[in-house]
Amino acid sequence: xxxxxxxxxxxxxxxxxxxxxxxxxxxxxxxxxxxxxxxxxxxxxxxxxxxxxxxxxxxxxxxxxxxxxxxxxxxxxxxxxxxxxxxxxxxxxxxxxxxxxxxxxxxxxxxxxxxxxxxxxxxxxxxxxxxxxxxxxxxxxxxxxxxxxxxxxxxxxxxxxxxxxxxxxxxxxxxxxxxxx
Amino acid sequence: xxxxxxxxxxxxxxxxxxxxxxxxxxxxxxxxxxxxxxxxxxxxxxxxxxxxxxxxxxxxxxxxxxxxxxxxxxxxxxxxxxxxxxxxxxxxxxxxxxxxxxxxxxxxxxxxxxxxxxxxxxxxxxxxxxxxxxxxxxxxxxxxxxxxxxxxxxxxxxxxxxxxxxxxxxxxxxxxxxxxxxxxxxxxxxxxxxxxxxxxxxxxxxxxxxxxxxxxxxxxxxxxxxxxxxxxxxxxxxxxxxxxxxxxxxxxxxxxxxxxxxxxxxxxxxxxxxxxxxxxxxxxxxxxxxxxxxxxxxxxxxxxxxxxxxxxxxxxxxxxxxxxxxxxxxxxxxxxxxxxxxxxxxxxxxxxxxxxxxxxxxxxxxxxxxxxxxxxxxxxxxxxxxxxxxxxxxxxxxxxxxxxxxxxxxxxxxxxxxxxxxxxxxxxxxxxxxxxxxxxxxxxxxxxxxxxxxxxxxxxxxxxxxxxxxxxxxxxxxxxxxxxxxxxxxxxxxxxxxxxxxxxxxxxxxxxxxxxxxxxxxxxxxxxxxxxxxxxxxxxxxxxxxxxxxxxxxxxxxxxxxxxxxxxxxxxxxxxxxxxxxxxxxxxxxxx
Numbered sequence: 081x082x083x084x085x086x087x088x089x090x091x092x093x094x095x096x097x098x099x100x101x102x103x104x105x106x107x108x109x110x111x112x113x114x115x116x117x118x119x120x121x122x123x124x125x126x127x128x129x130x131x132x133x134x135x136x137x138x139x140x141x142x143x144x145x146x147x148x149x150x151x152x153x154x155x156x157x158x159x160x161x162x163x164x165x166x167x168x169x170x171x172x173x174x175x176x177x178x179x180x181x182x183x184x185x186x187x188x189x190x191x192x193x194x195x196x197x198x199x200x201x202x203x204x205x206x207x208x209x210x211x212x213x214x215x216x217x218x219x220x221x222x223x224x225x226x227x228x229x230x231x232x233x234x235x236x237x238x239x240x241x242x243x244x245x246x247x248x249x250x251x252x253x254x255x256x257x258x259x260x261x
Numbered sequence: 262x263x264x265x266x267x268x269x270x271x272x273x274x275x276x277x278x279x280x281x282x283x284x285x286x287x288x289x290x291x292x293x294x295x296x297x298x299x300x301x302x303x304x305x306x307x308x309x310x311x312x313x314x315x316x317x318x319x320x321x322x323x324x325x326x327x328x329x330x331x332x333x334x335x336x337x338x339x340x341x342x343x344x345x346x347x348x349x350x351x352x353x354x355x356x357x358x359x360x361x362x363x364x365x366x367x368x369x370x371x372x373x374x375x376x377x378x379x380x381x382x383x384x385x386x387x388x389x390x391x392x393x394x395x396x397x398x399x400x401x402x403x404x405x406x407x408x409x410x411x412x413x414x415x416x417x418x419x420x421x422x423x424x425x426x427x428x429x430x431x432x433x434x435x436x437x438x439x440x441x442x443x444x445x446x447x448x449x450x451x452x453x454x455x456x457x458x459x460x461x462x463x464x465x466x467x468x469x470x471x472x473x474x475x476x477x478x479x480x481x482x483x484x485x486x487x488x489x490x491x492x493x494x495x496x497x498x499x500x501x502x503x504x505x506x507x508x509x510x511x512x513x514x515x516x517x518x519x520x521x522x523x524x525x526x527x528x529x530x531x532x533x534x535x536x537x538x539x540x541x542x543x544x545x546x547x548x549x550x551x552x553x554x555x556x557x558x559x560x561x562x563x564x565x566x567x568x569x570x571x572x573x574x575x576x577x578x579x580x581x582x583x584x585x586x587x588x589x590x591x592x593x594x595x596x597x598x599x600x601x602x603x604x605x606x607x608x609x610x611x612x613x614x615x616x617x618x619x620x621x622x623x624x625x626x627x628x629x630x631x632x633x634x635x636x637x638x639x640x641x642x643x644x645x646x647x648x649x650x651x652x653x654x655x656x657x658x659x660x661x662x663x664x665x666x667x668x669x670x671x672x673x674x675x676x677x678x679x680x681x682x683x684x685x686x687x688x689x690x691x692x693x694x695x696x697x698x699x700x701x702x703x704x705x706x707x708x709x710x711x712x713x714x715x716x717x718x719x720x721x722x723x724x725x726x727x728x729x730x731x732x733x734x735x736x737x738x739x740x741x742x743x744x745x746x747x748x749x750x751x752x753x754x755x756x757x758x759x760x761x762x763x764x765x766x767x768x769x770x771x772x773x774x775x776x777x778x779x780x781x782x783x784x785x786x787x788x789x790x791x792x793x794x795x796x797x798x799x800x801x802x803x804x805x806x807x808x809x810x811x812x813x814x815x816x817x818x819x820x821x822x823x824x825x826x827x828x829x830x831x832x833x834x835x836x837x838x839x840x841x842x843x844x845x846x847x848x849x850x851x852x853x
Binding site: 199 | 278279280283404412413415416417418419421422425426429432433436437440443444447448450451452463464466467468469470471472473474475476477478479480481482485486489490492493496500503699700701703704795798800
C-alpha cells in the first residue's frame with residue numbers, strides 16, 4: 081500500500097516550532113519541515129542531525145594542500161628546475177616561501193568547491209532537478225510540516241489529525257506520499 | 262529567537278510581513294521594466310560594444326595601439342586592472358567578513374555587492390588577458406606539461422600568483438553568491454505565472470525545496486564559505502600588490518603595499534557599492550530595507566579605510582626620506598612636484614581629504630553628499646593606481662629616456678568599454694535576479710524590523726501568536742486514497758462539517774443573510790483574490806465565497822460583531838479573523 085502523508089500548514093515560524101515541540105512530546109514523528117527560510121531551533125526538535133559538510137570542506141582543503149605541494153615539488157624542483165633571479169631551486173623547503181601564496185589559494189579553491197559540490201549533490205539541488213515542496217507558498221510565507229503515516233505506526237490517521245489540529249494550524253491535508261526525487 | 266537591543270535602529274522600516282518582503286523584492290522582477298532601465302541599458306550596451314570593438318582592434322593590430330613606450334611599459338591596462346579588482350573587493354568582504362562578525366545590516370547590500378564583485382572581477386580579468394598580447398595562447402598561464410612547447414609556469418612569480426588568486430577569488434565568490442541565490446530563485450519560481458519564466462527560474466533554482474535538512478546544510482555551508490572567503494579577500498589584493506612590491510622599481514618595492522592595497526580596495530569597493538545602491542534603492546523602491554542607517558554604516562567603513570589609506574600615503578613619503586635611498590626619495594618628490602603633480606594632488610584630495618568629511622554625522626547621513634563622495638572616491642582610487650604605476654616609471658634611471666604617457670583612443674575605448682559592460686551585466690542582474698536576499702531578510706525581520714521592535718506589529722501578518730492551547734476544530738480534507746497525485750483540494754462540502762456548536766441549516770441561512778446585509782452584496786464576477794489576506798487559504802476563500810463574501814470591500818467592513826457571526830457560521834477558526842485583523846488588511850489591499 082502506498083504511504084500516506086499529512087501536510088500541516090502554519091503561517092509563522094514560531095508557531096510551527098511550538099506546534100512541533102508539542103507534537104514531538106506526544107510521540108509524533110515529524111518527517112520534515114518545509115520553510116521559506118531556516119527556522120532556528122527546529123533541527124533538534126524534529127531530529128535533524130548536524131551536517132558534516134564542515135568536515136568535508138576540511139578534507140577537500142587538505143587534498144588541495146597536498147596536491148599543490150606535490151605539484152611544486154615535481155614541476156619546479158624535480159622535472160625542470162630553473163634558476164630564476166637566483167632563487168633556490170634545489171630543494172622544496174628552501175624554495176617554499178615563493179610557493180606559499182599558491183598553496184593557500186589552491187587549498188581554498190579545493191575546500192570551497194569540494195564542499196559546494198557535495199552540498200549540491202547531497203541536497204539533490206542540481207540544474208534541471210524538479211522541486212518537491214508540497215505547496216508553492218512554502219517558499220514565500222508558509223511553513224509546512226510533513227508527517228508520514230509509516231513513521232507513526234502507533235497512531236491511526238484520525239488520531240494524528242486530532243493531535244495536529246490541537247496546534248495552531250491554518251490548513252491540513254492528507255494525501256498519498258509521492259517521491260519526486 | 263535572538264534578541265536585539267531596543268536602542269539599535271531597526272534595519273527594516275515600517276511594518277512588513279514575510280509576504281511583503283517577497284512582494285517587495287519580486288515586484289521589479291515580475292513587473293515591466295521602466296523606460297529609464299531601457300535607456301540606461303542601451304547606453305551601457307553601446308559603450309560595451311565599443312569597448313569590445315577596441316579590444317578586437319587591439320588583438321588584431323597589437324599592443325602598439327596603446328600609448329605605451331619603452332619607459333612607460335605599463336599604464337592604463339594595469340591601472341584599470343587594479344582599479345576593477347579593488348572595486349571587486351567589497352562584495353566578498355560584506356558577505357564574508359560581516360557574516361563572521363554577525364553584522365545584520367549586511368543583508369541589505371550583500372547580494373548586490375557580491376554581484377558587483379563578480380562583474381568587477383570579470384572586467385579586471387579582461388586586462389591581464391589582453392595585455393598578454395596573444396590572447397589565444399592565454400591557457401599557457403596554466404601549469405600544463407611542457408609538451409605544449411613551453412617550460413612549466415614559474416611558480417616563483419607574483420604574476421602567476423595573480424592568476425591563481427584572481428581565478429580562485431572569482432570562482433569562490435561566484436559559488437558563494439549562487440548558493441545564496443538558490444532559495445530566492447525558488448521563491449520566484451513558485452510565484453511565476455508565465456510558463457517561460459517559471460521554466461527559467463526552476464532551472465536556476467536547481468529544484469530547491471526548503472527542507473529542514475537543506476536549511477541546516479545551507480547555514481553551515483554559508484558559514485564555512487565565509488570563513489574561507491575572508492582570508493581569500495585579504496590574500497587576493499595582497500597578491501595584486503606583490504606584482505609591484507616584489508619588483509625593484511623605486512616607488513614600488515615597499516613592504517607596506519599589501520595592507521595598504523587591501524585597505525584601498527575596501528575603500529574603493531564600498532564607494533562603488535554606495536554609488537550603485539543609492540541608485541538601485543531609489544529605482545527599485547527598496548527604501549524600507551536600505552535606509553539612512555545602512556548608508557551611514559558604509560560611510561563609516563569608507564571613513565576608516567580612507568584614513569588607513571591616508572596614513573599609508575604619509576608613511577610611504579616618510580620612509581622614502583628616512584630610508585636615505587636617493588632613488589626612492591626622488592620617486593616620491595617627483596610624484597608630488599614633477600610633471601604628474603596634478604594626478605598626485607587629485608589622489609590626495611579624493612582619498613585623504615574627502616573621507617574625513619564623514620566625521621560629521623549630518624554629512625554621512627546625507628544621501629546626496631554620500632553619492633557625491635562615492636564618485637569622488639572612485640575617481641581618486643583610479644588616480645592612486647595611475648600615480649603608483651605611471652609616475653614611478655616615467656622618469657627612470659636614465660634621464661635621456663624620460664618620457665610621458667599619453668593614452669590613445671584604444672586605451673580610453675577599452676576602459677570606457679569595461680565600464681559599459683559592467684553596467685550591462687549589472688542592469689541585467691537588477692532586472693532578473695532578486696537584488697535583496699529574500700530568505701535571509703526574513704530571518705532578521707522579527708529581530709530587526711521596526712514594527713516588531715516597537716511592538717506595533719500586533720495585529721496583522723505573521724506574528725507570533727500567544728495562545729496555542731485553544732482546541733480549534735480545523736477544516737479537513739482527506740483526498741481519496743486512489744489518487745496518486747492529489748491537487749490541492751478546495752472542496753466546499755467540508756465546510757459543512759460539525760463545528761463547535763451544532764446549528765441548523767435554517768439558523769445558518771439567517772445568520773448568513775444578516776452578515777451579508779451588513780457587509781453589502783458582492784458577486785462572483787468582480788471578486789478579489791481573498792487569499793492575499795493573511796490567514797485566508799484556498800479553502801477558506803471558498804467558504805467565504807460560498808457565504809457571499811467576494812471582495813476586499815466587504816471584508817474591510819467587518820468588525821468584531823461580524824467576525825463572531827462569521828465564526829458561528831463557519832465554525833472553523835474561532836478568533837482567527839479578528840487576530841489577523843482582516844478588515845485592516847483588506848483596506849490596505851483595496852488601496853493597492
